Amino acid sequence: MNILSPTGHLGFTPIERGSFEIGVTRRPDAIVADSGSCDIGPQPLGADEHCSPEEWQRHDLELMLLAARRLGVPMIVGSASDAGTDRGVNQYAEIVRELARRHRLAPFNLATIFSEVSRDEVARRLRSGVRIEGLDGRADLTPAVLARTDRLVAVMGVEPIIQALGQGADVVIAGRSGDSCLFAAPAIRAGFPEASAYYLGKVLECASFAAEPFMGKESILGTVTADAVSVTAMHPGQRCTVASVASHAMYERASPFFEHVAGGVLDMTHCRYEQVDERTTRVSGFAFRRDAVYRIKLEGSGKVGERAVSIAGIRDPYTIRHIDAVIGWARSKVEERWGEPGTRYQLYYHVYGRDGVMGSSEPRRAVPGHELCVVVEAVAPRWEDAEVVCALGTRNLFYARLPEVRGTAGTAALMMDEVLRGKPGYEWTVNHVMPLADPLELTSVKLEVVGR
Numbered sequence: 414m415n416i417l418s419p420t421g422h423l424g425f426t427p428i429e430r431g432s433f434e435i436g437v438t439r440r441p442d443a444i445v446a447d448s449g450s451c452d453i454g455p456q457p458l459g460a461d462e463h464c465s466p467e468e469w470q471r472h473d474l475e476l477m478l479l480a481a482r483r484l485g486v487p488m489i490v491g492s493a494s495d496a497g498t499d500r501g502v503n504q505y506a507e508i509v510r511e512l513a514r515r516h517r518l519a520p521f522n523l524a525t526i527f528s529e530v531s532r533d534e535v536a537r538r539l540r541s542g543v544r545i546e547g548l549d550g551r552a553d554l555t556p557a558v559l560a561r562t563d564r565l566v567a568v569m570g571v572e573p574i575i576q577a578l579g580q581g582a583d584v585v586i587a588g589r590s591g592d593s594c595l596f597a598a599p600a601i602r603a604g605f606p607e608a609s610a611y612y613l614g615k616v617l618e619c620a621s622f623a624a625e626p627f628m629g630k631e632s633i634l635g636t637v638t639a640d641a642v643s644v645t646a647m648h649p650g651q652r653c654t655v656a657s658v659a660s661h662a663m664y665e666r667a668s669p670f671f672e673h674v675a676g677g678v679l680d681m682t683h684c685r686y687e688q689v690d691e692r693t694t695r696v697s698g699f700a701f702r703r704d705a706v707y708r709i710k711l712e713g714s715g716k717v718g719e720r721a722v723s724i725a726g727i728r729d730p731y732t733i734r735h736i737d738a739v740i741g742w743a744r745s746k747v748e749e750r751w752g753e754p755g756t757r758y759q760l761y762y763h764v765y766g767r768d769g770v771m772g773s774s775e776p777r778r779a780v781p782g783h784e785l786c787v788v789v790e791a792v793a794p795r796w797e798d799a800e801v802v803c804a805l806g807t808r809n810l811f812y813a814r815l816p817e818v819r820g821t822a823g824t825a826a827l828m829m830d831e832v833l834r835g836k837p838g839y840e841w842t843v844n845h846v847m848p849l850a851d852p853l854e855l856t857s858v859k860l861e862v863v864g865r
């Protein structure tokens with residue numbers, strides 16, 4: 414079975430048409446793409462809006478839909494419109510309907526799979542004694558944390574997608590989905606072992622990220638057999654090598670050996686990699702272990718407040734050497750008027766040129782650049798308060814009292830003398846797993862006929 418993967422995040426930037434069309438000539442058995450991620454932060458989920466321009470989403474959906482209908486093979490898209498909410502599923506489904514009308518496509522079956530979960534449903538399970546276990550060091554979910562959550566999605570496994578395909582779906586638009594599950598589902602339904610299917614999904618989920626040299630949004634083709642997966646780069650200038658495919662197992666992983674999905678874990682500890690030809694690598698030796706209890710991941714986001722942002726630059730070497738003291742001074746002036754940070758406001762300083770990207774994990778924090786960009790960010794329940802706190806926290810960078818400084822100029826420079834309004838600030842409130850008696854109980858599948 415061959416599956417074409419044209420992008421690691423549909424709509425984030427447009428699919429490259431050239432390698433996609435090459436992939437289509439290989440006549441894949443399905444065209445599959447992930448369209449969401451928690452990498453984009455909690456704001457799109459909490460606010461229930463997409464972070465990718467709809468024009469780009471429409472571009473990618475059109476490429477995939479026309480190719481899939483021309484070949485007569487399934488098209489599967491998961492985590493619709495970045496966060497995989499019900500709104501995102503409905504948005505993508507309407508785009509598919511519009512495209513079908515515009516191109517006068519022959520009738521086909523469109524399945525929509527919804528995986529948004531209400532707070533009331535999760536609260537009911539908590540009251541009944543269900544343990545909802547925290548991931549990555551989080552405590553178990555409590556009613557208090559749930560109350561701070563504006564929106565939740567369940568990260569579905571393969572089962573709802575298999576159900577939709579079994580009902581005759583030609584196009585599947587799914588809510589929040591496990592990345593690898595989107596690709597594994599049609600392979601499992603076709604009878605391939607879970608180990609092969611899930612490895613196929615793991616290596617295809619980010620498309621050309623598994624190839625070298627690096628190129629974004631290029632297509633790759635995965636071929637699954639009973640005991641192996643082969644992956645081939647479609648762009649003439651790319652190759653899927655032993656190194657590029659093996660290294661992809663480390664991408665976004667605490668461990669390169671394990672891929673956890675709803676219902677089990679893919680074990681890549683004993684994978685064997687073989688270069689088949691210049692652009693193809695074959696992988697075998699993986700295993701899949703089912704969990705004793707089926708658990709599904711929940712993602713939830715809650716609003717913290719309105720956000721204000723200001724930007725200052727610092728070039729003076731002495732000020733750079735004492736940047737922490739400068740920021741400390743500015744913080745102290747805010748606290749004099751507003752008290753300590755807490756529910757009333759929050760204040761952050763992002764120092765680009767020192768540790769703005771990695772924060773406390775930056776290994777060269779003591780060796781900053783010759784100039785710094787300080788992004789000041791304030792969050793408060795009201796925009797008017799966030800604006801004032803941000804302005805106060807930025808302008809006091811100019812007035813910091815440092816030893817040995819006698820002049821009144823040169824401490825900092827504003828990129829612009831204004832405070833910018835950012836999107837509201839959200840936080841991840843729910844990153845937990847919940848046991849299910851039935852893998853389908855938090856999802857719903859709807860089927861309709863689309864086309865002239």
